[in-house]
Amino acid sequence: MTDFAYLIPLFPLAAFAINLFVGHRLGSLSGWISVLTSMASATIALPAAWAVAQGGQFSHEWLWMTLGRYDLNFGYLLDPLSATLLFVVTIIGTLIQIYSIGYMHGEQYYHRFFAYVSLFMSAMLTLVISNNYVLYFMAWEVMGLCSYLLIGFYFHKDSAANASRKAFLTTRVGDVGFFLGILTLFVIGGTLSFTELPEAVAQGGPLLWLAAPLIFCGTVGKSAQFPLHVWLPDAMEGPTPVSALIHAATMVAAGVYLVARSFVLFTSFPMVLPWVMGIGTLTAFMAAYIALTATDIKKVLAFSTISQLGYMVAAMGLGGMTAGTFHLMTHAFLRPCYSWVLGV
Secondary structure (H helix, E strand, O other): OHHHHHHOOHHHHHHHHHHHHHHHHHOOHHHHHHHHHHHHHHHHHHHHHHHHHOOOOEEEEEEEEEEOOEEEEEEEEEOHHHHHHHHHHHHHHHHHHHHHHHHOOOOOOHHHHHHHHHHHHHHHHHHHHEOEHHHHHHHHHHHHHHHHHHHOOOOOOHHHHHHHHHHHHHHHHHHHHHHHHHHHHHHHHOOOEOOOHHHHHHHOOOOHHHHHHHHHHHHHHHOOOOOOOOHHHHHHHOOHHHHHHHHHHOHHHHHHHHHHHOHHHHHOOOOOHHHHHHHHHHHHHHHHHHHHHOOOHHHHHHHHHHHHHHHHHHHHHOOOHHHHHHHHHHHHHHHHHHHHHHOO
């Protein structure tokens, strides 16, 4: 199955195209198309993750373009870190879509909802298995677009429309820093590949350390860390499945995953780690105290999620990549349960 890893994000992408163009004719079948394609991705992703767990690491890449003396390749990388996220995203994403079939039944834009969710899944799976920062960033931005569309799904409500714009614009602030970090890494380090990153860091450069805090800006925005945490509580304006999807298995996990994927860059410059730990700790305690005074159960869950994300980032800042990733996985499975039980 590892030879077919490139198909993992393509199945949900096909569901997006089908639901977008002919979904209005399919009715309730549009939801099952998204579910079945997500299951198809899982049938490849889970055996591939198991193969990695047995001690393997698999990668493949194709030439996309040549920039001067540098070849920019696109491909996939299956290692223990990506295998963990594949396990989480495919299972949680499929369960959320199954739940959505009943929850969204009768909605006017039923097929459009599943088109957006499938595109979201495709982008997240691409992000998880990507082998370089360019492909990662492309999937990252598609996820930002999908979050805007899903949070503002009830666009006729002013609160939902405002929340979607707030989420989109706030996360873009962090994405600017992330993009500058990628440019810094390319210009000074000479690589954008995750597998070549340790060698680039070892060779070093006078300003290569700047790439780490700039890349971390992306985590601050996507994973709702202080001071860019303000978008996540308002994201509850989307349908309940969207809250479960964004708050658990996909969007907010992407920022923590970014730090884990770039961990060698952060640990090579110890002066950056205290800032990561400090922002994570501040976010964890700040959000928890705000949750104590919240009277809306949706706000309580939102600030609780922000607090848990702060713990994950703090663990990364303390050098505990395994601990942070493990907490990411456990929270991803637990958080949707709150949405399903409470219906928020």
